[in-house]
Amino acid sequence: MNTADLGLPVAVPSTALFTDQYELTMLQAALRSGTAERRSVFEVFTRRLPEGRRYGVVAGTGRVLDAVENFRFDETILGFLRERAILDEPTLRWLADFRFRGDIWGYPEGEVYFPGSPIMRVEGTFAEAVLLETVILSILNHDSAVAAAASRMSVAAGDRPLMEMGARRTHELSAVAASRAAYVGGFHTTSDLAAGFRYHIPTVGTSAHAFTLLHDTERDAFTAQVDSLGSGTTLLVDTFDVTEAVRTAVEVAGPGLGAVRIDSGDLLLIAHRVRQQLDELGATKTRIVVTSDLDEYAIASLAAAPVDAYGVGTQLVTGSGHPTCSMVYKLVARADSEEPGTPLRPVAKKSMGAKTSLGGRKWAARRLDEDGVAVAEVIGTGPVPAELADQQLSVPLVSAGEVVAREPLDAARARHIAARARLPLSATQLSRGEPVLATEYV
Amino acid sequence: MNTADLGLPVAVPSTALFTDQYELTMLQAALRSGTAERRSVFEVFTRRLPEGRRYGVVAGTGRVLDAVENFRFDETILGFLRERAILDEPTLRWLADFRFRGDIWGYPEGEVYFPGSPIMRVEGTFAEAVLLETVILSILNHDSAVAAAASRMSVAAGDRPLMEMGARRTHELSAVAASRAAYVGGFHTTSDLAAGFRYHIPTVGTSAHAFTLLHDTERDAFTAQVDSLGSGTTLLVDTFDVTEAVRTAVEVAGPGLGAVRIDSGDLLLIAHRVRQQLDELGATKTRIVVTSDLDEYAIASLAAAPVDAYGVGTQLVTGSGHPTCSMVYKLVARADSEEPGTPLRPVAKKSMGAKTSLGGRKWAARRLDEDGVAVAEVIGTGPVPAELADQQLSVPLVSAGEVVAREPLDAARARHIAARARLPLSATQLSRGEPVLATEYV
Structure with missing residues (x-):
């Protein structure tokens, strides 16, 4: 073989x-x-x-x-x-x-x-x-670039968990090394199953917009997801109208809904609105996850927002402007x-x-x-x-x-x-x- | 296994x-x-x-x-x-x-x-x-970013050959895909043996500064290289003094010396001087290869210089400012x-x-x-x-x-x-x- x-x-x-x-x-x-x-x-x-x-x-x-x-x-x-x-x-x-x-x-x-x-x-x-010159430099130059970006993001995020989600933005095996380097730099989890397999990094992920669009209604999609993954899952709420999606999400999953994810728009504004809505609906423990084109500056700018976790992709795996050392x-x-x-x-x-x-x-x-x-x-x-x-x-x-x-x-x-x-x-x-x-x- | x-x-x-x-x-x-x-x-x-x-x-x-x-x-x-x-x-x-x-x-x-x-x-x-979402996007986003940079460099280089030398600046398997993408974008050769092995891209490379420093004198190093690789090899002439190195190189290899490589300094100026010196020494067919932190703009700026080939590393494998699509x-x-x-x-x-x-x-x-x-x-x-x-x-x-x-x-x-x-x-x-x-x- x-x-x-x-x-x-x-x-x-x-x-x-x-x-x-x-x-x-x-x-x-x-x-x-x-x-x-x-x-x-x-x-x-x-x-x-x-x-x-x-x-x-x-x-x-x-x-x-x-x-x-x-x-x-x-x-x-x-x-x-x-x-x-x-x-x-x-x-x-x-x-x-x-x-x-x-x-x-x-x-x-x-x-x-x-x-x-x-x-x-x-x-x-x-x-x-x-x-050994090239192989050593390849590894250190790539991995250290990602870890440096991860470290800055981890400083910006403070105690909030960071999820590595950049596999789609870099070579498929770079992605595995990037997850590893991000973990070293302070990230907590990865979306990349190969990184979970190879390096035992905890993996995360629930659904994308395609899952909502596959179903006849957003309610159908949320129901399908909660039926399969439980009410502790993270529902993606920005496919159509966020306010309506949050209402539907809590109706379907109950106030024990694990989290909602916001992947577009003015995250600062939307996070505040969603937090207020979730609290009014009794979903006071439901977490808010944001994942839209984040870098360390965007993360820092959300420090005062009611955000519970960050998912970071492109800017992490490309070293936040410095893809190599x-x-x-x-x-x-x-x-x-x-x-x-x-x-x-x-x-x-x-x-x-x-x-x-x-x-x-x-x-x-x-x-x-x-x-x-x-x-x-x-x-x-x-x-x-x-x-x-x-x-x-x-x-x-x-x-x-x-x-x-x-x-x-x-x-x-x-x-x-x-x-x-x-x-x-x-x-x-x-x-x-x-x-x-x-x-x-x- | x-x-x-x-x-x-x-x-x-x-x-x-x-x-x-x-x-x-x-x-x-x-x-x-x-x-x-x-x-x-x-x-x-x-x-x-x-x-x-x-x-x-x-x-x-x-x-x-x-x-x-x-x-x-x-x-x-x-x-x-x-x-x-x-x-x-x-x-x-x-x-x-x-x-x-x-x-x-x-x-x-x-x-x-x-x-x-x-x-x-x-x-x-x-x-x-x-x-298939992630694996398809990983591949296309990475490879297309490198190919786009390669294409611009290939336009800038005109008829002069382009050598891909970026393996050390990116993940070791990204590097293999990058060589492949660079070839698609118009590059001619690669320094990366894995890319030669996997994709049959012609490989190139002769020596680094370490080889000169290993020997007691630059003349010893050039002699060793020519003995082993023939006078058609490329000698690296910027470890100490370029003018002296070029003189030694032609003395050692004869006027049939394949090429000299310049890896630092003001390439435009040095290339002109080296060309004149080579011609005066009768080495009129000896080619000049340049390899120092080039991107498409640096390549274009050398269009009027007597340069015969370009080696490109960092800026190629990092997409010349855009490492992902x-x-x-x-x-x-x-x-x-x-x-x-x-x-x-x-x-x-x-x-x-x-x-x-x-x-x-x-x-x-x-x-x-x-x-x-x-x-x-x-x-x-x-x-x-x-x-x-x-x-x-x-x-x-x-x-x-x-x-x-x-x-x-x-x-x-x-x-x-x-x-x-x-x-x-x-x-x-x-x-x-x-x-x-x-x-x-x-």
Whole structure:
């Protein structure tokens, strides 16, 4: 059986082809020039946050671990590379035995990050570390973009639950990763069944306008839904006239109706009217769910409205204006020879900006003030100052090729909420601003 | 073996879970209310193009066909739905036997579209048609967004080849679909090996800055690369000093050097200097490839520069500012009873805008002037006027559950280029503007 038999829209039998061709051609040339086994350190970082954003959110780390573990070149893949004449036979033989045996350190998932933060560090031979560039960046750039948007929405929503509903607005498998990242960023549920299946995120959903239109009357539709899903269901009340729909909804379901959903119009105004009507009808516990083109600003603008939950789609899965991060994967140090034990030498592209061109393997720590509030992101290449030793950010993720940092998604979500809470208060302003922590290089 | 064994980052054993939960709860309620078998017509359309865009590009159609064919509920999926108590037993039994047996019509892949264009039409029972909403929208919204950006870039690039290099900026499987969509929109090659594997798109790539930094000198790196990949390779010349690198490159590879790549700096200025230097060195056939944060505007601004090929990443895979389309999937007609042969009645949500609320099954045609230039997108629900009969846009894609419109990707690519060429000249202006064809409803 192969993945095509399983009906997967993309038949790729491992993660090894989520790779830009140049990684393999560099491998081939390095094998030939006798540099492939030079000990190397690559780091993932971003030179800046998306414009106006005050912090970034690391997400996708758990998916990176899966991807690294399954980065293998099987016969099908080797056959493809051979047939296309992309690589020579010595390189294909090398790949046949390949599995990553190096070390990966990184910010744990859910942690916040700033310009220059060494979000992930991959150490091994050049050969093994260079191969992981694209798949690591794909995952972190996508997932972190969604998590950052989710985090802002979660700040805006306060205690009200957030439902991820964006699957239809993004690639069908992006959608699954987006649900996961949204959960890390503070969302509570998803409409996407594949995300529920794969990541055990609670799923939600009851009906769309099509269900009302399928029936001869709105009352018929509501009756059908309540008969099937119970009076605790959420009825969609904006297909025709909202006031009439709310009246019908409570007549059909009784005052124990779970919720009504409003998907269009002036949500602030309509929510107030609907709340009043529900209360007058005795449906004082019936919740109001809104789901129309929301982003963090729209959510914030509804803070004073009687809204009980938000469903967010497009703006979440597209990162609320920033659908990708600008994380890069750069060689920062390498040995001068393939001889084991050769010391590492810092390297950097010359044309990069002053601060961010810092070569060398980096540590990072978050300096806190006496109240435990973060005051700076401190990055260095030398010894870690004693006073920062306990505040280091990177943890071992992969040691000698073995994944050592698996954790439940709830751990990443809790970590994010805790890390965000330790930032200065201005971190959670939605307005555009500078990164809330300055990056200090020591 | 399951997909997790295959190392796929998302273990979903069919396309059936790329579905929002409400589609299944609607199914359950409709089965119970005796409306599930009502003949129904759903249409995919968009109320507007992304702001300033003059035309849209249909992409993903071929992937939709795969997804529909593989939309099955196996024991694993049914077990998940049962365990989560999402559905009742009669609905689970119904799903166990499910496969789509209806009809799908649509604009063929690569065709252009405008506001209101009925891009895809799904006909069948409500039960079978409602289930496909999310997966169809995911695919079309994502792929069409990338194809639209690709098409604009392809216009800007003229005859110069375009290389897709955005995998690292988007979800790893989005990236594969993005390469495919970019190809439909006019790109020529991709750096993404998975896209080469899955869709047979030609792949490209030679080396990154890390390869130069791995070696003790730039000359060592160039020598290693030329030794391994031949003098026809592309050498990356902006790690340190471009002028020195170009000199070294030609010394190492000889005047037959394939190409140099510039990935930073003022590309217009540098390209002119590098061209002059290459010519002076006798490397008159050596090509210049540029790859630094390009979008359609940057490509256009290099039209007069001696550039031979463009590599595009971030802005391509994120739709150049519009990472998703706003396509929706709406019930537009349905029968009043489950009785076969019951006539269809147009339906529409009341709160939608005047024009786009048009219920009923639609045809679409593109009216041409006497020179064969498109002048209007004509959409109607009644009989097709005789003069438009030959200019209809929709074709059968699935008939009675069988896919009838498989085609090579090159066919979609050729169709797009031909369809774009029939638009008024202003279609290919990059500046913001109105849709280049008005939509007429008859």
